Every structure is written in C-alpha cells, then in structure tokens.
Amino acid sequence: MFEFFTDQGKRAVVASQDEAITLGHDFIGTEHLLLGLLAAEDGTAARVLREHDVGLERARQETVRVLEASGVVAAGGQPARDALSSIGIDVAEIQRQADTSFGPGAFQFPRPAYTPEARKALENTLGEAQALGRDRFGTEHILLGLLTVPEGHVLQVLAALQADPTGLREAVLAQAAQEGP
Template sequence: MDLTDADPLAKVTEAQQRARSLSGIGDSLIDHFVTKAREAGTSWSQLGEALGVTKQAAQQRWLPGNVRQPANFSRFTQRARHVTVLAQERARDLRHGQVDTEHLLLGLLGEEEGLGAKAVIEIVGSRDAAERAVLTRLAPGSENPPAHIPFTELSKTVLREALNVALEMRHNYIGTEHILLGLLRTTDGKAAELLGDIGVTYRDAYASLIKMITAIEVSRRTPAKDAGTDRGAEDPGAQA
C-alpha cells in the first residue's frame, strides 16, 4: 500500500477499507463456490467435510437466503468471477487438490473476451499458443479433488493484488485486467514465471491494458448514432 504523501490518519482509514474488502472477497468466493457445488449436485455432507464443518452448520450457513451478498464481491465483474470458476475447473481437470496461480492463469485465458486474456493474446499472438505453453509446464496430478477446491495462499495473494491494482487505477470494479496484473505482481507464483516465459511482462501488459481501457472510455464518450442504443455498463471494465 503506497500512501507516501498521505497523513497518518488517512493511512489508517485506507488500511481499514482494504482489510474489509479483502475479508469480504475471501468470504464471497467461498459463498460463490458453495452455490456452484450445490448446483452441481454436491451433498451438504460433502460440503461440510470440504469446509471443515458439520452438515448442519453448512446447511444453516449456505441454505438459499442465508448466503451473504456483501458489496465487496459486487466489485468483481461477471468475467472476473468466471475466471475463478474456470480456475477451479482447470485444477479439477488436472487432478490438482488446490487452485494455485497457474490455474488462475488458465482461467484468465479461458475467459478470452476479458481484457486480461486479450492483453496476453496481443503480446503472445494467440490464446492457443499461450495456453499450450502453460499446460506443457503443468504435470497432471493424481488427486481426487473435493467438491470445493481450496485456493492456495499465493492465489489469494493474486486476488489481493488485483484489488490493489484496481484501487491504484481508481477503478471501482475488479476485472480480468486487474487479475492479470495481480498475477504478474505475485512474482513468487508459477503464473508470473509462465507469463515471463512467453514474453508477457508487467510493463507490456499494463501498457496494452491502458490502451484498451482508454479506447473503451473514448468510445463510450462518443455519442451513439442511435440515441436509443444501450451503451452498456458505466464502468470501462464492467464486463472485463
């Protein structure tokens, strides 16, 4: 957190806001995946075991109507949320017991209409080339992943960095572009190494994203030819 010019009280306020946001994001991700697991037919007993609680506790906490919907999770765009879902699916496909940064990278590439994937594709040349380069470095596991595959601390760090990037860019949402930069900032994660291997640097990715975001902002400031045209969401990355 870089608040060099801020007074001490402002730093305290900013730190508190970020702490609340990070806590809410973590809780909301669990809510999201529990809902998806139930939709896929996972039993309450299985969920309780995966979460380390009793069947009854899981039911009380996550029955429809009890799931929390904090404002923090609303910061994630639809595509950003889908990246986390795809990351869990890719971990399951590879029979890995945890969702790590490389799975988030695969999830990012899978959401190819997001700005994060578009930036990688612009630098590498194609989505297939980028995905092949990642998959050749990942050995399939031998685990039978649980219904809810936990996120590693490094993957959580990526999401924290995505939030930090969004705040620094003065965006009131967290999109796939912020996840990509979060992956690149988490330099001890495998995803950052893999991105470096295919020529994706933080500097180049940031420049590519700024160019795309600026183009979106300009297009939305330009009056539509048809006054009745729906110009979409207010935020440049609302679908990113």
C-alpha cells in the first residue's frame, strides 16, 4: 500500500514513526500520524492544520499529555530490550556497532508497530482518496482518514488544541477541490 502514497504522504508516514520513537513510544498511534502530517510542513494537511492553529510543537505537547492522562508511559522500547537481555542479547552493543558501521541512527530498536486505530486510519485513507477521484494518497487523504477514526487519541489531541474535526474536514475537501485531480 505504501507505494500508492505520494512522496509527501510517504514523508509524513515516516515522520510519524520518527515522532513515536522520539517520544519514547513503542507504537505508532493516530496521534503520531498527526505529528507526522505536521512534520511534513509543505503538505496540504500541514497547511490546513496550521490554518486551524494546530502546530507541531503544541500538538506534540498535547500528545504527551493525552497519552500520559490515559496511562501510556514512554517506555522507549525498554520491555523489548529487557526481554532480549534476559537471553543474552545486548541491544546497546548492537546499536554501537551499527552506528560505527552504518552511521549514527542507522539502527532503531524496537521499530514501533501501528496501533489498530492507526492502521484503520491508513486504510480509510484509501477510501478518502478514491472518493476524491485520486489514485495516489497525499497528506490530505491521511488527515481525512485520521478524522474517521474516533477510537484513537488524535481527536482528543485536536480537541485539546481547539481544532474542530468537521471544520478540518471541510477545509481539506475545499483545498482538494482547488487542487483538482
């Protein structure tokens, strides 16, 4: 499915992974996808979000607050590292060797997995793009997909930032109509 994303959409998805790792989360949730959209600054979604006063730093802060309030702690992969350590695998040493051989940051462990809600949002991206007559998925379609998943934390983050999901949806659709097929 990744091959159907535009370059901007791909950058946003990769940025969501980076945001999850930076925040010390062992998963990529809808809230991380939102952060990824904001990190892809020149994407349609980022422009619309900024027009609604949703910026990356504030969204990052609210993501941390919302997750902590729901009992999610930033474990930074420690449970997986502990499990490997219990069978004699030193992840820190693997990291050092990878950094030496391939450059700093080449090895990230663990790679966070998508939550069911984030997977659902990405699946809904397809339907949103198709409804607009597109065969490739851009950041605007990812944002529309995110807005269809009430179970994730993204709507809580947007509410904390006083961003109306309906208004965001309307703004994205208006922008998409201006851009054409």
